[in-house]
Amino acid sequence: MSYITNLKCRECGQEYPISPLHVCETCFGPLEVTYDYARIRAAISRSIIEKRPHNLWRYRELLPVDFDGEPEVGPNSGFTPLLRCKRLGAELGLKHLYVKDDTVNHPTLSYKDRVVSVAITKAREFGFTTVSCASTGNLATAVAAHAARAGLQCYIFMPEGVEAGKIVGSTIYGARVITIRGNYDDVNRLCSEIADKYGWAFVNINLRPFYTEGAKTFGFEVAEQLGWRLPDHIVVPTAGGTILPKVAKAFKELKEVGLIKSGEFKIHSAQAAGAAPVIHALHKGTDLITPVKPDTIAKSIAIGNPADGFYVLKAVRDSGGWGDVATDPEIIDAIKLLARTEGIFAEPAGGTTLAVALKLVKQGRIKPDETVVVSITGNGYKTLEAVASAIDQPSIIDARLKDFDALFDRLTNGKRAANTAA
Amino acid sequence: MAVRVRVPTPLRRFTAGVDEVSADGTSIKAVIEDLERRHPGMRERLLDEKGDIRRFVNIYLNGDDVRFLDAINSKVKDGDDISIVPAIAGGR
Numbered sequence: 001m002s003y004i005t006n007l008k009c010r011e012c013g014q015e016y017p018i019s020p021l022h023v024c025e026t027c028f029g030p031l032e033v034t035y036d037y038a039r040i041r042a043a044i045s046r047s048i049i050e051k052r053p054h055n056l057w058r059y060r061e062l063l064p065v066d067f068d069g070e071p072e073v074g075p076n077s078g079f080t081p082l083l084r085c086k087r088l089g090a091e092l093g094l095k096h097l098y099v100k101d102d103t104v105n106h107p108t109l110s111y112k113d114r115v116v117s118v119a120i121t122k123a124r125e126f127g128f129t130t131v132s133c134a135s136t137g138n139l140a141t142a143v144a145a146h147a148a149r150a151g152l153q154c155y156i157f158m159p160e161g162v163e164a165g166k167i168v169g170s171t172i173y174g175a176r177v178i179t180i181r182g183n184y185d186d187v188n189r190l191c192s193e194i195a196d197k198y199g200w201a202f203v204n205i206n207l208r209p210f211y212t213e214g215a216k217t218f219g220f221e222v223a224e225q226l227g228w229r230l231p232d233h234i235v236v237p238t239a240g241g242t243i244l245p246k247v248a249k250a251f252k253e254l255k256e257v258g259l260i261k262s263g264e265f266k267i268h269s270a271q272a273a274g275a276a277p278v279i280h281a282l283h284k285g286t287d288l289i290t291p292v293k294p295d296t297i298a299k300s301i302a303i304g305n306p307a308d309g310f311y312v313l314k315a316v317r318d319s320g321g322w323g324d325v326a327t328d329p330e331i332i333d334a335i336k337l338l339a340r341t342e343g344i345f346a347e348p349a350g351g352t353t354l355a356v357a358l359k360l361v362k363q364g365r366i367k368p369d370e371t372v373v374v375s376i377t378g379n380g381y382k383t384l385e386a387v388a389s390a391i392d393q394p395s396i397i398d399a400r401l402k403d404f405d406a407l408f409d410r411l412t413n414g415k416r417a418a419n420t421a422a
Numbered sequence: 423m424a425v426r427v428r429v430p431t432p433l434r435r436f437t438a439g440v441d442e443v444s445a446d447g448t449s450i451k452a453v454i455e456d457l458e459r460r461h462p463g464m465r466e467r468l469l470d471e472k473g474d475i476r477r478f479v480n481i482y483l484n485g486d487d488v489r490f491l492d493a494i495n496s497k498v499k500d501g502d503d504i505s506i507v508p509a510i511a512g513g514r
Binding site for chain 1: 428430431432435441467476477478479480482485487489490505507508509
């Protein structure tokens with residue numbers, strides 16, 4: 001059963017039937033899926049959702065898919081932990097701090113498992129046999145893994161010079177990786193032309209209206225896991241601009257279909273200082289986003305020309321939220337802080353988000369008693385090189401107890417007696 | 423000053439389905455005016471009321487986003503390649 005009605009241009013309102021189409025033929029504006037909320041409201045309830053398996057399909061009525069039985073794509077994707085963070089909260093001076101932890105999303109450890117689950121489900125519905133994307137990291141691995149399980153051909157396009165690990169991380173799933181002489185924006189442009197010519201399902205191009213809807217599940221889960229209420233604040237990273245507007249949309253939809261009572265929240269955007277065109281526009285008070293050449297260790301959010309940046313600005317401003325940037329050293333400090341206090345190892349995008357949350361607290365925009373969710377969208381084990389030089393090096397000793405005793409004395413400034421039973 | 427212009431699917435109804443056309447002009451603005459003469463209807467799809475490039479249109483001159491150059495006034499020379507591409511977001 002599907003509850004979607006059509007595709008509608010977000011700019012001029014032109015409507016199109018449900019199809020693999022992503023750009024309005026009149027104004028080039030992006031297309032968005034529309035739903036029959038009255039029917040959804042009648043079909044679901046908190047208790048129906050709560051009885052379903054712990055995956056993103058528990059909100060299937062609010063997703064642009066058409067199946068009733070068991071999910072064949074992404075059966076374990078989504079429903080990641082929302083962790084109450086007391087130790088980190090104490091550091092930030094917040095009493096009700098939560099981390100939404102997509103470092104453990106299945107199967108590829110980032111929020112991309114959500115959007116790709118929906119895109120590949122839709123690719124199969126439309127009858128595509130080849131799926132593809134332009135990506136250097138999280139999206140590539142997610143597309144390759146989900147395509148493998150769905151039995152689809154997969155082509156991944158990357159700029160030349162990406163680390164070997166990123167090529168391995170996609171090729172291992174049987175995807176054909178093609179590297180392009182050029183930067184990420186060149187790759188994106190080429191892919192747009194290939195999608196046009198070859199009729200492949202590019203998850204973030206011609207399936208974009210469906211793909212982006214998958215990001216709503218991040219927001220649905222936050223609300224459900226807070227006991228069917230919204231946080232006062234949620235801080236979300238911004239790169240291409242997919243997830244932030246969709247989290248805001250998720251919160252509004254939950255109100256619309258009667259699953260939550262109050263629809264109040266503030267949503268805040270976090271960007272790396274070296275790739276912050278949206279924050280520049282936010283701070284300048286303009287709608288005009290001037291592209292930048294990205295330069296940051298936060299590679300997964302290093303996009304200089306975000307297509308959905310305008311919608312990030314709109315969602316942030318509509319909610320009364322704000323946003324800020326984090327420098328590379330601030331990003332690294334925040335990654336270490338999250339790991340040290342809560343045992344969560346985030347990629348630099350997560351460090352960016354936490355660092356910005358910290359700034360918003362210091363600026364007084366987030367108050368100590370308010371409920372705050374920090375969105376951690378990717379796993380630090382994939383980006384070890386970003387922090388490798390910023391951590392303590394291991395101690396090296398011989399396999400002799402007295403050598404360890406001496407080392408331990410040094411590490412603890414001679415307090416060994418107090419710390420050991422002997 | 424003849425240049426080659428790659429035309430994306432949504433604009434091909436103005437070019438009788440052709441994916442690459444030629445045009446003349448010494449700037450992006452002049453090229454768009456020439457495209458309008460040859461394929462009426464194109465300009466309105468590319469430029470807004472103020473004459474700026476629409477928010478969801480990217481124009482590349484020899485592979486470079488013209489917003490990084492001189493936008494609509496970027497200089498064009500004989501044999502240049504221009505690509506018109508709907509703005510799309512990555513997600514990396």
